[in-house]
Amino acid sequence: MDKKILVLIPCYNEEENIVATVEHLQSTCPQVDFLVINDCSTDHSADILRAHHYPFLDLPVNLGIGGGVQCGYQYAVHNGYDVTVQMDGDGQHDPAYLMEVVQPVLDGTYDMCIGSRFIKKEGFQTSFMRRVGIRFLSWLIHLLCGKRVLDVTSGFRACNARMTAYFARHYAIDYPEPEAILAASLAGFSVGEAPVIMKERQGGVSSIHSFKSAYYMIKVSLALIIDRFSIHKVKGGKA
Numbered sequence: 001m002d003k004k005i006l007v008l009i010p011c012y013n014e015e016e017n018i019v020a021t022v023e024h025l026q027s028t029c030p031q032v033d034f035l036v037i038n039d040c041s042t043d044h045s046a047d048i049l050r051a052h053h054y055p056f057l058d059l060p061v062n063l064g065i066g067g068g069v070q071c072g073y074q075y076a077v078h079n080g081y082d083v084t085v086q087m088d089g090d091g092q093h094d095p096a097y098l099m100e101v102v103q104p105v106l107d108g109t110y111d112m113c114i115g116s117r118f119i120k121k122e123g124f125q126t127s128f129m130r131r132v133g134i135r136f137l138s139w140l141i142h143l144l145c146g147k148r149v150l151d152v153t154s155g156f157r158a159c160n161a162r163m164t165a166y167f168a169r170h171y172a173i174d175y176p177e178p179e180a181i182l183a184a185s186l187a188g189f190s191v192g193e194a195p196v197i198m199k200e201r202q203g204g205v206s207s208i209h210s211f212k213s214a215y216y217m218i219k220v221s222l223a224l225i226i227d228r229f230s231i232h233k234v235k236g237g238k239a
Contacts, residue, residue, distance in 0.1 A: 003082040003106060007034040007098070008072035010065055010155075011056070011089040015043045021089050022054055028095035035075060036089065039068040065155075066173035073168040077161075082106075084164040086157050093156040097196040102158045104194055111163040111189040114149060114181070115156030115196035122197050133217050137178050140221060144228045147185040149193060152178045156196060163189055172227070175220040182224055186231040 007025060011018055018036065025034055036056035038046050040063075049056045057071055069086060076084040083105050087093045097115060104113040117126075118134075126134070134153050142148045155177055159167065166187060172179030184191050 004080065005032040005083045005085065005102060006072075006076045006079070006081040007032050007085045007087050008069060008076070009034060009036045009087055009089045010039060010068050010072075011036050011041060011045055011049075012039040012062070012065075012068075013041045013043045013045060014089040015041075015045045015048055017091045018045055018048060018089050019052060021087075021091050022052070024091075025087070025095045025098075029098050032085070032098070033081075035072055037068045037072050039063055039065070064173055066171055066176035069176060070167065070171040070173075073159075073164050073171065076164050077168045081164070082161055084159050086155055088155050092198050092200065094197060094199060097156075097194075100194045100196060101156060104192060105158045105160050108160075109190075110192040112157060112159045112180075112184050112191045114151060114154050114191070114193045115198075116149075116151035116154060116193040117196060117198045118150040119193060119195035120197070129213060133213060136217065137220065137224070140224055141178060141182050141185075144224060145182055145185040147181065147191055149181050149191060151193065152181055154198075156198070170231075172223070175216075175223050178220055179223060179227055182227050183231050186228070 009021060022034065036049055036054055038049060038056050038058050040059050040061050046058055057075065059068060059071065073084060083102055085098060085102060101113050101115045104110045134151065137152045138150060141152055163184065170183065172183065181191055
């Protein structure tokens with residue numbers, strides 16, 4: 001493969017999942033590089049990463065998913081990667097679909113391609129209440145920028161070098177998945193989706209609990225509305 005592809009794997013307290021996630025990626029897509037971003041985990045994640053000699057960033061403080069992933073994008077820019085992929089460390093994202101997400105970026109179809117579980121509606125579809133919330137956020141993003149994306153909270157996504165460079169400088173800290181879609185669209189980059197099948201979390205505990213879902217929805221909605229009036233089109237993006 002001529003293009004350099006880097007897979008970023010955010011990791012916070014994923015001691016139960018991270019080895020299986022990396023091994024699955026290595027066996028399925030041996031042609032890509034990967035970098036685990038250990039976001040100051042309080043479990044044994046860092047020890048496990050060291051023991052397996054996996055390449056990883058060991059953040060000294062917890063930056064959250066947005067700050068951690070932005071560090072990964074900065075690493076990708078510094079090391080000249082053509083495509084940067086984000087893939088969760090909890091086993092939900094199947095590397096078998098990685099090239100399905102990457103190919104539209106390699107082809108130049110999209111600057112950012114999101115792996116969507118809602119196109120074919122197969123595999124793990126998340127809970128009913130979360131689907132309602134995701135549908136609302138999808139509607140809100142469409143209202144704010146005219147872009148329709150079905151799976152706005154999917155963290156399975158690929159970016160070309162220009163999109164990666166933009167995110168290395170400007171990336172949402174609190175709610176990066178939906179905010180990144182809005183930011184990319186408003187800045188003039190093209191965003192699309194590719195069908196994937198996801199799995200349930202393979203172990204550990206999700207950072208978004210059910211009792212926090214309504215609070216999360218309110219905060220992310222407000223963040224998106226604020227973003228709408230603070231992001232401007234950049235040179236190099238394309239509508």
